[in-house]
């Protein structure tokens with residue numbers, strides 16, 4: 001392991017690991033990732049790999065690893081209502097045939113890390129945190145990192161990438177402003193025993209108390225995301241597991257009686273936000289460090305991986321060139337990703353607001369919207385939305 005690399009990535013979540021892989025595929029580029037955790041995470045932080053992302057995984061030679069790790073393909077969306085039964089069903093396909101697969105978030109992080117390391121040009125240091133940036137001549141040229149034994153190391157790099165999540169220290173040290181707003185709703189994420197009647201699908205159960213999304217997880221288990229309205233926060237934060245399960249069973253007849261599995265249930269509090277810039281003093285920011293989005297449309301992880309792909313595509317050819325050339329490549333990354341992400345944060349916001357509308361009137365509106373989805377025009381609208389949020393191609 002050398003402390004003089006081409007790219008230093010701070011943060012080994014999905015975004016940082018994807019960036020490491022995307023850069024290290026170039027045989028001229030060496031990468032170091034520093035991640036403060038001991039290894040890939042242990043909670044579900046989104047597990048949908050949409051076609052917009054699997055397209056990149058194919059190019060990076062990582063989709064086979066994803067499938068070997070037990071990913072489940074999803075080929076349809078279904079919407080049910082507790083009283084009316086099935087309201088809507090539509091195929092979820094991609095024009096190029098890129099699959100939509102789900103895999104638990106920690107496994108996604110692990111697969112990306114393994115694929116990056118398998119290039120022989122990426123090294124991941126777990127239990128290692130950023131302490132400070134190293135600057136010279138008004139430009140970031142590396143960082144001082146510290147391991148959990150307190151040992152400090154200076155890592156020099158041509159490019160430092162801040163992929164260190166919503167509370168990004170790199171962003172703060174660079175002085176990049178970040179504006180974020182909390183939502184008053186949340187999602188309760190829990191794994192339940194798989195019901196026999198469930199067939200693999202992105203399944204939505206609408207209910208006046210809030211919708212429930214069910215996706216396949218590992219064998220015999222489904223991953224469930226329960227919309228939590230402000231008046232239910234107390235129950236999902238401080239109630240017993242029995243009380244929470246009863247509320248879920250009431251909303252989704254499919255899940256009625258299914259016990260809780262594993263230890264990873266958590267209440268995910270939501271925010272939306274966007275950074276004023278993605279670049280400063282020759283360093284780059286990506287993923288949750290620059291955008292936070294309502295997860296209803298499943299965009300957080302997707303956007304982080306798309307950032308990684310765009311950053312490596314623009315910057316790799318310029319990394320060993322002059323500083324003006326590198327700066328032009330970084331500017332091209334920001335010019336591609338910032339407007340695209342801004343639009344996705346807005347889209348996700350409105351989709352989240354629609355999904356979180358509560359009460360009998362909202363319930364009727366949602367039923368009608370999804371009933372309209374069964375018509376030919378409705379199917380066309382559904383395909384347009386799917387094309388926007390899931391199968392879009394990189395610029």
Ligand SMILES: Cc1cc2nc3c(=O)[nH]c(=O)nc-3n(C[C@H](O)[C@H](O)[C@H](O)COP(=O)(O)OP(=O)(O)OC[C@H]3O[C@@H](n4cnc5c(N)ncnc54)[C@H](O)[C@@H]3O)c2cc1C
Nearest residue numbers: 011013014015036045046129130164165287288295300301
């Ligand atoms: C609790 C939680 C639950 C979530 N649940 C969902 C969900 O259900 N659905 C959904 O779509 N999205 C969810 N998300 C959002 C989704 O996880 C992110 O949008 C996506 O993972 C972004 O990836 P990232 O790599 O940019 O950031 P992150 O996944 O946050 O990764 C950042 C990494 O940087 C590391 N790090 C931070 N500071 C330092 C430092 N100083 N030194 C070294 N390492 C550092 C962190 O340990 C972390 O591993 C959730 C996020 C959180 C926080």
